[in-house]
Amino acid sequence: MTTAESPKNTTVPGPEGTVLEVDGLSVDFGVDGVWVPAAQKLSYTIDAGEVVAVVGESGSGKSASSMAILDLLPKNARVRGDVRVNGRSVVGLKPRDLHSLRGEEVAAIFQEPMTALNPVYTVGFQIIETIRTHRSMTPTEAATRAMEMLALVEMPDPQKAFDSYPHQLSGGQRQRAMIAQALVLDPSLLIADEPTTALDVTVQAEILELLRDLKDRLRSAVLLITHDMGVVADIADRIVVMKEGVIVEQGTAAQIFGSPQHPYTQALLAAVPHLGQTDDGPEIDVVETLAEATARESGPAVTTEHVAKPVLAMNDIVIEYGARGKVGTFRAVDGVSLEIATGEILGLVGESGSGKSTIGRAAIGLQPIADGHLMVTDIDLSKHSRGLVKQLRRKVGIVFQDPSSSLNPRLPIGESIGEPLFLAGEAKGKDLDRRVEELLDSVRLPKNYRNRYPHELSGGQKQRVGIARALSLRPQLLVADEPTSALDVSVQATVLDLLKSLQQELDFACLFISHDLAVVDIMADRIAVMHHGKIVETGSRDQILRSPKDPYTQRLIAAIPIPDPETQAARRDLRRQILAAGTDD
Numbered sequence: 268m269t270t271a272e273s274p275k276n277t278t279v280p281g282p283e284g285t286v287l288e289v290d291g292l293s294v295d296f297g298v299d300g301v302w303v304p305a306a307q308k309l310s311y312t313i314d315a316g317e318v319v320a321v322v323g324e325s326g327s328g329k330s331a332s333s334m335a336i337l338d339l340l341p342k343n344a345r346v347r348g349d350v351r352v353n354g355r356s357v358v359g360l361k362p363r364d365l366h367s368l369r370g371e372e373v374a375a376i377f378q379e380p381m382t383a384l385n386p387v388y389t390v391g392f393q394i395i396e397t398i399r400t401h402r403s404m405t406p407t408e409a410a411t412r413a414m415e416m417l418a419l420v421e422m423p424d425p426q427k428a429f430d431s432y433p434h435q436l437s438g439g440q441r442q443r444a445m446i447a448q449a450l451v452l453d454p455s456l457l458i459a460d461e462p463t464t465a466l467d468v469t470v471q472a473e474i475l476e477l478l479r480d481l482k483d484r485l486r487s488a489v490l491l492i493t494h495d496m497g498v499v500a501d502i503a504d505r506i507v508v509m510k511e512g513v514i515v516e517q518g519t520a521a522q523i524f525g526s527p528q529h530p531y532t533q534a535l536l537a538a539v540p541h542l543g544q545t546d547d548g549p550e551i552d553v554v555e556t557l558a559e560a561t562a563r564e565s566g567p568a569v570t571t572e573h574v575a576k577p578v579l580a581m582n583d584i585v586i587e588y589g590a591r592g593k594v595g596t597f598r599a600v601d602g603v604s605l606e607i608a609t610g611e612i613l614g615l616v617g618e619s620g621s622g623k624s625t626i627g628r629a630a631i632g633l634q635p636i637a638d639g640h641l642m643v644t645d646i647d648l649s650k651h652s653r654g655l656v657k658q659l660r661r662k663v664g665i666v667f668q669d670p671s672s673s674l675n676p677r678l679p680i681g682e683s684i685g686e687p688l689f690l691a692g693e694a695k696g697k698d699l700d701r702r703v704e705e706l707l708d709s710v711r712l713p714k715n716y717r718n719r720y721p722h723e724l725s726g727g728q729k730q731r732v733g734i735a736r737a738l739s740l741r742p743q744l745l746v747a748d749e750p751t752s753a754l755d756v757s758v759q760a761t762v763l764d765l766l767k768s769l770q771q772e773l774d775f776a777c778l779f780i781s782h783d784l785a786v787v788d789i790m791a792d793r794i795a796v797m798h799h800g801k802i803v804e805t806g807s808r809d810q811i812l813r814s815p816k817d818p819y820t821q822r823l824i825a826a827i828p829i830p831d832p833e834t835q836a837a838r839r840d841l842r843r844q845i846l847a848a849g850t851d852d
Contacts, residue, residue: 284314284315284353285312285313285314285315286313286314286315286352286353286455286456286487286488287312287313287336287350287351287352287456287488287490288312288349288350288351288354289309289310289311289312289332289336289348289349289350290310290348290349290350290351291308291309291310291347291348291349292306292308292309292310292332292335292346292347292348292349292350293306293307293308293309293346293347293348294306294328294331294332294335294340294344294345294346294347294512295344295345295347296331296341296343296344296345297343297344297345298343302345304512305328305331305332305344305512306328306331306332306335306509306512306513307328307512307513308348308513309328309332309348309507309509309514310514311507311514311517313456313488313489313490314488315455315486315487315488316482316483316486316487316488317488317489317504317505318478318482318488318489318491318502318503318504318505319488319489319490319491319503319504319505319506319507320491320492320493320498320499320502320503320505320506320507320520321333321490321491321492321493321507321509322493322494322496322499322506322507322508322509322535323494323508323509323510323535324494324510324535324755324756324757324758325494325726325755326511327509327510327511327512328509328511328512328513329492329509330460330492331344332509333458333460333490333492334460335350335358336350336352336357336373336456336458336490337365337368337369337373337375337458338357338360338365339375346358346359352368352372352373352455352456353372353455357373367401370397370400370401370452370454371401371452371454372454372455372456373454373455373456373457373458374449374450374452374454374456374457374458375449375457375458375459375460376442376445376446376449376457376458376459376460376462377445377460377461377462378460378461378462378464380433380438380441380442380444380445381433381434381441383445384433384441384444384445384448385433386432386433386434387432388432389429389430389431389432390417390428390429390430390431390432390433390436390444390448391410391413391414391428391429391430393448394409394413394416394417394429394444394447394448394451395409395410395413397448397451397452398412398413398451398452401452402452410429412451413429413447413451414426414429416447416448416450416451417429417443417444417447419447419450419481420443420444420446420447420450420477420481421443421473421477422440422443422444422447423440428440428443428444437470438466438467438470438619439466439467439470439473439474442462442463442466442470442474443474443477446462446474446477446478446481450481450485450487453485453487454487455487455488456487456488456489456490457482457487457488457489457490458490458492459478459489459490459491459492460492461492461493461494462474462478462491462493463475463493463495463498464493464495467618467619467782468618468782468783468784468823468826468827468828469618469822469823469826470618471498471826471828472825472826472828472842475498475501475502475828476839478502479502489502491503494755494756495756495828496535496536496539496756496830497539497785497827497828497829497830497835498828499520499830500520500524500828500829500830500831500832500834500835501828501835501839503520504519504520505517505518505519505520506518506519506520506523508523508529508531508532508535510531515529515531515532516528516529516531516532520832521832521833524536524830524831524832534757535756535757536830538756538757538759538760539756539830540756540759540760540763540783540785540786540788540789541785541829541830542784542785542788542812542824542827542829576608576609577606577607577608577642577776578607578608578609578643578644578743578744578775578776579605579606579607579630579642579643579744579776579778580606580640580641580642581603581604581605581606581626581629581630581639581640581641582604582639582640582641583602583603583604583638583639583640584600584602584603584604584629584636584638584639584640584641585598585600585601585602585636585637585638585639586598586599586600586622586625586626586629586634586635586636586637587599587637598800599622599625599800600622600625600626600629600636600800601622601799601800601801602639602801603622603626603639603797603800603801603802604802605795605802605805607744607776607777607778608776609743609774609775609776610770610774610775610776611776611777611792611793612767612770612776612777612779612790612791612792612793613776613777613778613779613791613792613793613794613795614779614780614781614784614787614788614790614791614793614794614795614808615627615778615779615780615781615794615795615797616780616781616782616783616784616787616794616795616796616797616823617782617796617797617798617823618782618798618823619782620799621797621798621799621800622797622799622800622801623748623780623781623782623797624748624749624780626778626780626797627665627746627748627778627780629641629648630643630663630744630746630778631643631659631660631663631664631665631744631746632648632651632655632656632659632660632663633656635648635651636648636649636651643659643662643663643744644659644662644663644743644744646658646659646662660687660691660740661691661740661742662740662742662743662744663742663743663744663745663746664736664737664738664739664740664742664744664745664746665737665745665746665747665748666730666733666734666737666745666746666747666748666750666766667733667748667750668748668749668750668752670721670726670729670730670732670733671721671726671729673733674721674729674732674733674736675721676720676721676722677720678720679717679718679719679720680716680717680719680720680721680724680732681700681703681707681716681717681718683721683732683736684703684706684707684717684732684735684736684739685699685700685702685703685739686736687736687739687740688702688703688739688740691740693740702739703717704717706735706736706738706739707735709735709738709769710731710732710734710735710765710769711731711765712728712731712732712735716728725758726754726755726758727754727755727758727759727761727762730750730751730754730758730762731762731765733750734750734762734765734766734769738769738773738775741773741775742775743775743776744775744776744777744778745770745775745776745777745778746777746778746780747766747777747778747779747780748780749780749781749782750762750766750779751763751786752781752782752783759786763786763789763790766790767789767790777790779791783827784812784823784824784827785827787808788808788812791808792807792808793805793806793807793808794806794807794808794811794812796811796817796819796820796823798817798819803817803819803820804816804817804819804820812824818845821845822842822845822846825838825841825842825845826842
C-alpha cells in the first residue's frame with residue numbers, strides 16, 4: 268500500500284487493460300483573482316470490471332476531480348495534468364469530441380436523480396433521446412433498447428416506468444432509471460457520484476447489488492465517489508483516500524480497511540458507526556445475530572414497560588393527509604402507540620414514507636392527529652388547537668435534517684439562537700446576550716461566532732447552532748429528525764457525541780428519528796421500527812439488534828453495510844438468504 272509520501276498507484280493493470288488513467292491531475296478555481304486549489308497532482312488508474320472508490324470528506328476534491336473527466340466544471344475552473352480514457356487524453360477536448368465522449372465512453376450517475384432527470388419528460392423519452400443523440404436508430408428501435416435497459420436494471424414494471432414521469436417513481440426506481448440511461452450506450456467508464464446517499468438502506472442495498480452485477484456483466488470500470496465507508500466495503504476493489512485535495516493513501520479494500528497507514532484514513536474509519544458496537548458491552552456479531560434470528564419463527568413484537576411518567580405518550584394515533592372521509596385521503600400513520608420517559612432516547616427507524624417524520628411533527632404540535640390519544644408533557648394534543656400548540660412550544664424543541672435550510676440566512680447565528688428566548692419573553696438585552704453565549708459554549712462553539720452568518724459555518728457547525736437553538740428553552744422533549752444524515756462521518760460522530768452528552772446533562776426526553784440503525788445504535792436506549800405507517804417492533808437496543816422478531820426488522824438490519832469487506836461479504840450472502848426466504852413464503 269502507498270501512503271502520503273508516495274501516493275502513486277502501483278497496481279498492475281488488469282488483463283483487459285486500463286480504462287481510466289489519471290496522471291498528475293490538478294483542479295483550481297479562480298476566486299477574486301486568485302487560483303484556489305481543489306485537487307492537486309492526483310494519480311490513479313481503473314481497469315475494466317474494477318471498482319475504485321474515491322473517499323474523503325466534503326471539500327476534499329472528490330467530485331471536482333471526477334467532474335474534470337467529463338469537463339463538467341464551471342467556467343472559473345482550471346484543469347492541469349492528464350486524464351486518459353481508453354488510452355486517449357480527454358483534457359482540453361473540443362466540444363464535438365466531448366459530446367462523443369459523454370455517454371459513449373464515459374457516463375455518470377449523480378446523487379439526486381430528481382435533479383438529474385428532466386421532470387417534464389417521461390423516463391422512456393429521456394432514455395430514447397440519449398440513444399438517438401449518439402446512435403442512428405429509429406424511434407421504435409430506440410424504444411426497444413430503452414425497455415431492454417429498464418429490464419436489465421431490474422425495474423419492477425419496465426413498461427410502467429417507461430411511461431412514467433420521474434416524480435411518479437420511488438427514489439430507488441428513479442435511481443434505477445438513471446442507471447439505465449447511463450448504461451444504455453455501454454460506456455467503458457461509469458462515474459457514480461454518491462449514487463446511494465439519498466436512498467434508504469434497503470434500496471441502497473438493491474442499487475449496490477445491481478451495480479455489482481452490471482459491472483461484472485458489462486465489464487465497465489466504475490469510479491465510485493462517496494463518504495460512506497460501508498458502501499465502499501460492500502463494492503470497492505481499491506480505495507483512494509483524499510484529504511484537502513491531495514491523495515493521502517491508496518490500496519486494495521482489504522489493505523485500507525485492515526491496515527490503514529495514514530492518520531487521516533485511521534481517523535475516517537474510526538468515525539464510522541459500526542452496527543452492534545456499544546459503549547457499555549461487547550460488539551454484537553450482527554451476521555451471527557441475524558442468522559439466529561432468521562432461523563427462529565417470527566414472534567410478537569417486543570415491548571418494554573416504563574414506571575416513570577412519560578413525557579410523550581401516543582395511544583393508537585392515526586394521522587391522515589387530505590380532507591377526512593374524502594376519496595384520496597392518505598393514512599400516513601395508522602394506530603401507533605409509543606412512550607418516551609424523561610431522560611430516555613427512543614430511536615424511531617424505518618424507510619422513507621414509513622411515517623417517522625410525521626410522528627415527529629405530531630409530537631411537537633405541527634401535525635394534528637385524526638384519531639387516538641396524544642399527550643406531550645402535560646398537554647393533551649388529541650384535539651389540536653393554536654392555543655395548545657403555543658403552550659407546547661416552550662416545552663419541545665426540534666433539530667432538522669438540513670441545518671442550512673433550517674437557519675435564516677439573513678440573521679447572524681446569535682440572533683437565530685436567541686430568537687426563541689426573546690419571543691418567549693425569557694430574556695432580553697444583556698441577559699439574552701449572556702444566554703446566547705452560554706448556549707454557544709454548550710455546543711462547543713466559540714462565543715465570537717454569534718456574529719457570523721450561516722454561510723460562514725461548516726455543515727457540522729450549522730448543525731450545532733440548530734441544536735443550541737432547539738435547546739434554548741430547555742425543552743422537556745427534543746425531536747431530532749435525521750440530524751446527521753447530511754453530514755460527513757467524522758462530523759457526524761462529533762455531533763452525535765455532543766447531542767448525547769447534552770441529553771445526559773439536561774435529562775430531556777428525545778425522539779431520535781433515522782433510517783440508519785448504526786447511528787440509532789449509538790444514541791438510543793430503546794428502538795421502535797416503523798413500516799408502512801405502523802410500529803412493527805419495539806424493544807431495547809439490544810433486543811432489536813440481537814433478537815429482531817419481525818421479518819422487516821431483519822431485512823432492515825441485513826441491508827446496512829458494515830465498514831469491513833469480509834464481514835460485509837458475509838452479510839451480503841445472508842441478506843440474499845433472508846430475501847429468498849421471504850420470497851418462498
